[in-house]
Amino acid sequence: MVFIVFMEKILNYINGGLQEPVCKQFMINTSPATGQIIGQIPDSDAADVALAVQAAAQAFPHWSACGVQERSKILLKLADLVEKNLDALAEAESLDNGKPLKLARTVDIPRAVQNIQFYATAAMHLHDEAYYTEPQAINYTRREPLGVVACISPWNLPLYLFTWKIAPALAAGCTVVAKPSEVTPLTAFLFSKLCIEAGLPAGVLNIVHGLGHKAGQALVENPDVEAISFTGGTQTGKKIAQIVAPRFKKLSLELGGKNPNIVFEDCDFEKAVQGSVLAAFSNQGQICLCGSRLLVQKSIYDKFKQAFLAKAAALKVGNPALSEVQVGAVVSEGHYNKILSCIKLAREEGGKILLGGGPVQLPAPNDKGFFIAPTVIEGLSQECRTNQEEIFGPVVTLMPFETEEEALQYANGTEYGLAATIWTENLKRAHRIAHGIKSGIVWVNCWLLRDLRTPFGGMKQSGVGREGGFEALRFFTEEKNICIKL
Numbered sequence: 001m002v003f004i005v006f007m008e009k010i011l012n013y014i015n016g017g018l019q020e021p022v023c024k025q026f027m028i029n030t031s032p033a034t035g036q037i038i039g040q041i042p043d044s045d046a047a048d049v050a051l052a053v054q055a056a057a058q059a060f061p062h063w064s065a066c067g068v069q070e071r072s073k074i075l076l077k078l079a080d081l082v083e084k085n086l087d088a089l090a091e092a093e094s095l096d097n098g099k100p101l102k103l104a105r106t107v108d109i110p111r112a113v114q115n116i117q118f119y120a121t122a123a124m125h126l127h128d129e130a131y132y133t134e135p136q137a138i139n140y141t142r143r144e145p146l147g148v149v150a151c152i153s154p155w156n157l158p159l160y161l162f163t164w165k166i167a168p169a170l171a172a173g174c175t176v177v178a179k180p181s182e183v184t185p186l187t188a189f190l191f192s193k194l195c196i197e198a199g200l201p202a203g204v205l206n207i208v209h210g211l212g213h214k215a216g217q218a219l220v221e222n223p224d225v226e227a228i229s230f231t232g233g234t235q236t237g238k239k240i241a242q243i244v245a246p247r248f249k250k251l252s253l254e255l256g257g258k259n260p261n262i263v264f265e266d267c268d269f270e271k272a273v274q275g276s277v278l279a280a281f282s283n284q285g286q287i288c289l290c291g292s293r294l295l296v297q298k299s300i301y302d303k304f305k306q307a308f309l310a311k312a313a314a315l316k317v318g319n320p321a322l323s324e325v326q327v328g329a330v331v332s333e334g335h336y337n338k339i340l341s342c343i344k345l346a347r348e349e350g351g352k353i354l355l356g357g358g359p360v361q362l363p364a365p366n367d368k369g370f371f372i373a374p375t376v377i378e379g380l381s382q383e384c385r386t387n388q389e390e391i392f393g394p395v396v397t398l399m400p401f402e403t404e405e406e407a408l409q410y411a412n413g414t415e416y417g418l419a420a421t422i423w424t425e426n427l428k429r430a431h432r433i434a435h436g437i438k439s440g441i442v443w444v445n446c447w448l449l450r451d452l453r454t455p456f457g458g459m460k461q462s463g464v465g466r467e468g469g470f471e472a473l474r475f476f477t478e479e480k481n482i483c484i485k486l
């Protein structure tokens with residue numbers, strides 16, 4: 001299949017076919033790197049959600065009962081098709097999101113392939129428990145797929161996070177109604193065409209495009225949806241939790257972060273600088289795992305600052321299509337304005353801008369794009385809003401610390417607890433700090449090194465539950481214990 005991504009009229013994928021929203025209303029989709037209109041997005045509402053949920057409910061008996069081997073075969077075929085279309089999908093992702101094409105080609109789309117392959121095979125290894133209740137009974141536990149589930153994903157890693165949810169849900173035997181972010185709907189639409197090509201039975205996966213408070217909320221509220229797997233902002237997560245709590249739906253929430261990146265004096269200096277720049281500015285700082293608070297031990301603070309600033313200043317900001325570009329456009333005009341207002345706030349709070357601090361003006365065709373310079377700020381207190389609130393852009397703060405206790409106090413001093421990175425060559429210290437940090441993920445001397453078998457998720461306001469490995473398969477299934485009297 002050859003995709004033409006320019007001026008794409010996106011359609012919903014419901015019951016195996018592509019269709020316009022019931023209301024026939026569309027929104028415009030713009031490219032953040034040029035400001036140009038690149039297509040139309042369905043402005044779906046509860047009527048489309050109802051059709052999708054109905055299709056998923058009809059597909060559930062067969063999909064859940066056809067056996068894991070059959071599901072695996074189709075999912076692997078789908079993974080192959082995504083891999084075959086890697087270039088077109090990467091181009092679409094970069095166009096829609098503003099991220100460097102190289103990043104989409106080497107990270108986003110390959111990871112989408114891996115997500116599907118991983119769960120297509122992992123599901124075959126999910127085992128049940130059995131207990132011999134000597135001498136009178138045998139108990140065995142059956143994990144049953146939940147039914148129709150909702151997967152709601154954000155815009156920062158569009159196809160990557162979309163497949164990270166739907167792959168385990170489908171592999172576990174659930175049928176899915178998915179809502180990708182309205183900000184970056186393109187690859188999910190192209191993916192729906194690949195589902196048709198792969199022969200995914202009608203209704204097994206349904207993709208409804210539209211706004212969060214409209215299509216997304218209708219999905220969360222739908223009484224026939226058994227569980228919600230959500231990745232997005234903490235405020236949205238709270239809203240969803242409030243809706244589903246009285247309905248006792250299963251809920252997995254992967255939310256925001258304000259992650260510390262802690263550099264000790266005994267680190268491998270070059271690796272720490274290089275890794276910290278990557279953790280700060282990858283994907284324009286729009287990864288929930290980005291290290292946006294750089295905590296550096298006082299004895300090496302000045303040396304680290306200079307080296308970090310030099311590396312960050314050398315990052316090439318520009319047209320995401322160019323292979324030498326490392327920092328592309330931020331995702332939308334709204335988000336661009338939000339990031340700039342955060343930088344303004346940092347100034348008002350007394351922060352000193354060491355690097356960047358504003359927009360980058362590029363020549364045509366990117367003169368109307370949303371580019372922000374990698375920005376480094378120092379001199380702010382731990383308690384100020386800049387160090388407490390998620391910015392989700394190419395903006396980091398630098399803070400010195402003296403002791404391990406102080407580093408831990410700063411690291412744990414926000415309401416978030418998603419990820420942390422520690423740079424030290426002292427193994428005992430690495431363990432001590434890793435154990436003391438309240439976050440779901442800790443990287444030592446690396447960042448974003450992922451093994452899909454590991455649990456993934458946040459503590460505190462960064463979320464509830466874990467994705468990854470068997471955790472996700474367990475989420476999309478429910479145990480039933482069967483006791484047989486001998």
Ligand code: NAD
Nearest residue numbers: 153154155180181212213216217232233236254255256288
């Ligand atoms: P968002 O919360 O605005 O939107 C996420 C998704 O939820 C979108 O599809 C949106 O349409 C939908 N949505 C919005 N309101 C809704 C509602 N009332 N009911 C149902 N659905 C609704 O988040 P975003 O701006 O797209 O993404 C950025 C956020 O996501 C950041 O906070 C980032 O940290 C977080 N994030 C977290 C992880 C993680 O794994 N923890 C990964 C990526 C992004």
